[in-house]
Each structure stands twice: as C-alpha cells, then as structure tokens.
Amino acid sequence: MLHIDGVEAGYGTGKVLLGVNLEAPSGQVTAVIGRNGVGKTTTLKAILGILPLAAGKVSLDNMDLSHKQVHEIVRSGIGYVPEGRQIFPTLTVLENLRVGQRRPPRIWTEDRLLELFPNLRERASNLGRALSGGEQQMLAIARALVTDVKVLMLDEPTQGLAPKVVDQIGDVIRRLKAEGVAVLLVEQNLNLTENVADRVLVMSKGKIVETVGIESFRSNGEEIRHRWLTI
Ligand SMILES: Nc1ncnc2c1ncn2[C@@H]1O[C@H](COP(=O)(O)OP(=O)(O)OP(=O)(O)O)[C@@H](O)[C@H]1O
Ligand SMILES: [Mg+2]
Secondary structure, eight states: OEEEEEEEEEETTEEEEEEEEEEEOTTOEEEEEOOTTSSHHHHHHHHHTSSOOSEEEEEETTEEOTTOOHHHHHHTTEEEEOTTOOOOTTSBHHHHHHHTOSSOOSSSOHHHHHHHOHHHHHTTTSBGGGSOHHHHHHHHHHHHHTTTOSEEEEESTTTTOOHHHHHHHHHHHHHHHHTTOEEEEEOSOHHHHHHHOSEEEEEETTEEEEEEEHHHHHHHHHHHHHHHTOO
16 A cells, blocks of 8 residues: 655745645555646656655555655556656567566566557567557556556556547556556546546645545536536
8 A cells, every 4th residue: 555644845946745645555546636737747756756755755565665766666666657658669569568677577477468468469579659659558557567566656548549548548457456556547537537446536736635435426526527627
C-alpha cells in the first residue's frame, strides 16, 4: 500500500501541493480527477522523487520513501507512465522493454508481458516509432512493469486514443489490479474511471478534497463532474 501524508511540493519557490493525503491499496485502482492545473501530475512527480518534498511523507508498505533518490524509489517498486507515453522511437519493442530492466524481472517476465499485451508480441521486432498511439501506450505500460512494480502510476493513459483502444487499456488496468498491483490512475476520461476504479479522489488547488467510493461515483457522477470538473 502506498501512503501519502501531508505532502507539500512545487516548482522553485511556488508551492503547488498544499498537503496531499492519499492511499493507494494493493489490488485496487485509485483514480485521481480534477481540473487542469490542480496538481495531479505534480503529485505523481513528488511520489517518484522527481520533485523534492517540502513537507509530508511518502511510504510504501511501511518503508519511508520521502527524500529518497528517484532510482531508489523506482527500485522499491513504484512504476510511472508519464503523460505522452515516452518510449524510445528508434528501439524495437523488445529493446524498449529490455532497456527498463535492471535485473531479470521475477514477476513481469517478457513472456508474461507479451501475454498481457498480445499486440506487442506481434510487433516485437518493430521500431517504437512504427507503433500506433495505442500500441505505444501499451509499450509504455509494459516498460514500467519490468521493474516488478507494486504500484503503477498512470498519467492520463488514454489521452488521444480511440474508444476501442481506451477499452483495451481498461482491460489491462483490470488485469493488473487482479494481479495485486496498486494502480494510481490520473484520468480525465470519466467513463474509463467509472469502469476500472475502486475509489475516486477529487483534487482541487493542491489538495485531495473528496474521496468517493465507486458506487457513489456511478450514481452521483453528474453532480461530482459539475462541482469539480466544469469550468
Ligand atoms: N515544470 C513546471 N514549472 C513550473 N510550474 C509548473 C511546472 N509544471 C507544472 N507547473 C504548474 O503547477 C501547477 C500544477 O500542474 P500539474 O501539471 O500538476 O497539473 P495537473 O493537475 O496535472 O493538470 P493537467 O490536467 O493539465 O495535466 C500548474 O499551475 C502548473 O502551471
Ligand atoms: Mg497533468
């Protein structure tokens, strides 16, 4: 379980996160929604150690990760798929996967990854740049898994993808959840959120302001959308 407690962080002297509290339990999908610029991506960067914490604590299964280096945080089992799926365009699919490995994965071996992403198996020797947007996103997720992640953080994974591909990403997220991964999903696509999330956290102005169970989100989605997402 990932625990974030009172986290404050920002860029230079400007604080963006003003005390973020959240939990992402194993085997669950925790979604974070909120208007543009409220600090969703910044939260993921603070968890990963890309941004230093000005206050607060990040811990994974009672291991304190606050103020650790990014590589230590990644090694402890936190995977990150940034917005815009940054894969290596001039490496093949298999090479992209191998670049991310520090040691042979125990949980997400190449075989299991290619079973989870059959499209990637078909395209194993294609260059990254030859893949469709959806395939690139699948590859970005697969690459994050090779470090045997306990927590997978996804930043708007369905942005710009066709509805059919969004469904495939949804299937992958459900499968990871069934494997016991704690998924922390930042997503603007509320249909996908409704389909995969267990809990929805609403972020506003650098804080989590509401935690909504999925049943309640399904029945009150319109009201939540109106209150927290419309401009
Ligand atoms: N590299 C940066 N340097 C300075 N300010 C930044 C930087 N990145 C983001 N910000 C600012 O921090 C605030 C939060 O940005 P963040 O990217 O976390 O928002 P977000 O909730 O992910 O928004 P979106 O839905 O648009 O992705 C914004 O005001 C943004 O302008
Ligand atoms: Mg963002």
